[in-house]
Amino acid sequence: MxxxxxxxxxxxxxxxxxxxxxxxxxxxxxxxxxxxxxxxxxxxxxxxxxxxxxxxxxxxxxxxxxxxxxxxxxxxxxxxxxxxxxxxxxxxxxxxxxxxxxxxxxxxxxxxxxxxxxxxxxxxxxxxxxxxxxxxxxxxxxxxxxxxxxxxxxxxxxxxxxxxxxxxGAAQIIDGEIKGVAAHAARPHLGVNAIEVGSALVQELSKIHIDPQVPASIKMTRFHAGGKSANIIPEHADFTLDLRAQTNETMEQLVEHLHHVVKGIEMIYGAEISLEQSVRIVAxxxxxxxxxxxxxxxxxxxxxxxxxxxxxxxxxxxxxxxxxxxxxxxxxxxxxxxxxxxxxxxxxxxxxxxxxxxxxxxxxxxxxxxxxxxxxxxxxxxxxxxxxx
CATH class of the missing domain: 3.40.630.10 (Zn peptidases)
Structure with missing residues (x-):
């Protein structure tokens, strides 16, 4: 041969x-x-x-x-x-x-x-x-x-x-959008800062814990907020999350935890966060x-x-x-x-x-x-x- x-x-x-x-x-x-x-x-x-x-x-x-x-x-x-x-x-x-x-x-x-x-x-x-x-x-x-x-x-x-x-492993790419409330930078109490909401999201995602015997990760890979004016609290941001898991079952757990985190942050900040899956690969x-x-x-x-x-x-x-x-x-x-x-x-x-x-x-x-x-x-x-x- x-x-x-x-x-x-x-x-x-x-x-x-x-x-x-x-x-x-x-x-x-x-x-x-x-x-x-x-x-x-x-x-x-x-x-x-x-x-x-x-x-x-x-x-x-x-x-x-x-x-x-x-x-x-x-x-x-x-x-x-x-x-x-x-x-x-x-x-x-x-x-x-x-x-x-x-x-x-x-x-x-x-x-x-x-x-x-x-x-x-x-x-x-x-x-x-x-x-x-x-x-x-x-x-x-x-x-x-x-x-x-x-x-x-x-x-x-x-x-x-x-x-x-x-x-x-399994993989998902999820695109997200944050809707807050714009305000003058001198009056932050009148607005909902989309950047602060995004920062909270990053912090809370790092606290998601899955069985350590199964490799898994979730992290923000893209974030954009604000415009050319530096004295405006931005009301809008868009971002992308990358999720990885060695099994399909673990991926389901990651996604479930993600939605719990998003709901909690929405309640705390009074913001709206929408998620849309753009890529999905199974293990x-x-x-x-x-x-x-x-x-x-x-x-x-x-x-x-x-x-x-x-x-x-x-x-x-x-x-x-x-x-x-x-x-x-x-x-x-x-x-x-x-x-x-x-x-x-x-x-x-x-x-x-x-x-x-x-x-x-x-x-x-x-x-x-x-x-x-x-x-x-x-x-x-x-x-x-x-x-x-």
Whole structure:
């Protein structure tokens, strides 16, 4: 398998270079969708695109079992050397390359799945809305196993190592607005200072205590109040809160505490505070069977000593909406070590490109092993039925 990978390496690097140098942000991945569609058609896949959104799904084969591989497509919008631009600094260009690499590798192996294999290129992961849109389109309705992949920063996994699961945390971004009462700065007793209300909110949020065994945090990341006149007590402020929790249950507790704090501050200050959720990401819901199959693939590809335990990270990923919204779906996400530095979302993020070949091999082996085990189980079920009837 490795020799075949090396024979198509040049083609994969061309794909990566194209995707890396043509980044598109969430819901604007139009050219990326077309490029991926052409690649899938070239490899003999049936292709589905959508009239009202970006994203593309390829499938091949048929049968009672459907295995799917998902890769995210969108780039970030960030400042790079003083210029704001779309930039692939989260590895999505690598994820798409690996997914296409699996397609090409399986074709070079003349592998035909004893069931249906789907390749899902999902838009808008960075906004936390792409997975939900794909579910709305029904692209995983027939899927039994769904696998993902994400490059890991060097702080989590070194090059040459891989993990059979990534335990992402839950995340929420909540925008808020404070409405107080304006007054002359010389007569503060006649007003309700939105800045003081915001300060109280920051202080009270720091007093929220959740089970210390489960990582969680809530903090204000943006606050704006007042105008050009310095002698006016501001009546209005807007702010943003960032909430993180390692489990979905803990996130629910954080949100509940937040609303209690807001109600208390409103009563104390006589202000109005409104909250609106802008981003929501659920925590990982890894299926043990999917994780075990991927672990077996990692060991086959790089050895037991290079198979790391599941990576626990505070970062979020909308991949996990698939299993939370469809509990019967068996999912896990490959964590690929590649000496990624200085970190994800850094404008000059780099990684060892050769490790993508390892990722392709692991994912391909995972797909093949999933079909093999399911087929063997089905045959055993038939034999068992025949022996007892």
């Amino acid at each position: 490795r020799s075949i990978l090396e024979s198509i390496q040049h083609e994969l690097w061309e794909i990566f270079d194209h995707l890396h140098h043509h980044p598109e942000i969430s819901w604007e991945e139009v050219n990326t969708t077309e490029f991926l569609k052409q690649q899938l058609v070239k490899e003999g896949y049936r292709v589905q695109t959508f009239s009202d959104c970006t994203g593309v799904v390829g499938e091949i084969g048929s049968g009672p079992l459907t295995v799917a591989l998902r890769a995210d497509m969108d780039a970030l919008w960030q400042e790079v050397d003083g210029v704001w631009k779309a930039n692939h600094s989260c590895g999505h260009d690598a994820h798409m390359t690996m997914a296409l690499g699996v397609v090409k590798l399986l074709n070079h192996l003349s592998y035909r799945p004893p069931g249906k294999l789907k390749i899902l290129f999902q838009p808008a992961e960075e906004t936390g809305t792409g997975a939900l849109k794909m579910m709305e389109k029904g692209v995983v309705d027939d899927v039994d196993f769904l696998y993902g992949v994400h490059l890991r920063p060097i702080q989590e996994l070194r090059s040459g190592y891989a993990a059979p699961a990534i335990l992402h 990982a819901n890894v299926h043990p069977e999917a994780q075990k199959l991927m672990e077996k693939a990692i060991v086959a590809a790089i050895g037991q000593e290079k198979c790391a335990p599941p990576v626990v990270t505070s970062g979020g990923e909308d991949f996990h909406f698939y299993s939370v919204m469809k509990p019967a779906l068996k999912t896990t996400m490959l964590g690929l070590g590649c000496d990624l530095a200085p970190g994800l979302h850094h404008p000059h993020m780099t990684f060892r490109r050769d490790d993508l070949l390892t990722g392709v091999e692991i994912l391909a082996r995972t797909v093949m092993e999933t079909f093999r085990v399911a087929q063997a189980k089905g045959e055993n079920d038939v034999e068992h039925f025949a022996a007892n009837n």
